[in-house]
Amino acid sequence: MLIRTYGIDVFTPACDPGAVRYSAIATLDADIAEALPYLNATLQGGIYNQAARAFSWRKDGHYIVFHAGHIAVSNVEDRDGALHAVEALIALVNETWERRGELAPDFTSHERPTAMSLYKLLPQTNCRQCGQATCWNFALKLSLGQAPLSKCPPLQEPAYAERLGQLEALVPPSSDV
Numbered sequence: 001m002l003i004r005t006y007g008i009d010v011f012t013p014a015c016d017p018g019a020v021r022y023s024a025i026a027t028l029d030a031d032i033a034e035a036l037p038y039l040n041a042t043l044q045g046g047i048y049n050q051a052a053r054a055f056s057w058r059k060d061g062h063y064i065v066f067h068a069g070h071i072a073v074s075n076v077e078d079r080d081g082a083l084h085a086v087e088a089l090i091a092l093v094n095e096t097w098e099r100r101g102e103l104a105p106d107f108t109s110h111e112r113p114t115a116m117s118l119y120k121l122l123p124q125t126n127c128r129q130c131g132q133a134t135c136w137n138f139a140l141k142l143s144l145g146q147a148p149l150s151k152c153p154p155l156q157e158p159a160y161a162e163r164l165g166q167l168e169a170l171v172p173p174s175s176d177v
């Protein structure tokens, strides 16, 4: 087990005093920097920063940053919610660390694609078959992981096979559900 104990600080973000949601920082009893490339290899949509020894990720409405010595979580309801979120994240780190022998660590930084970079690869016909008014709206949804590529029928046509391949390389698989 990598992380055995932790201390927790739950607070209202300084940039939003009086907010009804809270942020939490768990201070760990272990340095988890070596586990971060394994999280990067297994968690979709995260961003690894090797120099900063940090891995950021979004899950269930929380913005999460794993640092070498602590884990920060935003948008928690209260102290109990913070404890619940932090314990789940610690379990995730420990489980991933236990499985490191069967995983290939990933030291690359997967920057999130911009809506514009995705838009350029869409058919740009604004045909609305995806349920969006424009291809730009669809690109925005794609960039946020809120729409699958399969929702755009024209993209599935042979004429767009190359662009679809490029999009599949940019959009995390977790978005294509």
Ligand code: SF4
Residues within 6 Å of the ligand: 122, 123, 124, 125, 126, 127, 128, 129, 130, 131, 132, 133, 134, 135, 138, 139, 151, 152, 153, 154, 155
């Ligand atoms: S279905 Fe595809 S081509 Fe049509 S509007 Fe949506 S993104 Fe654009």
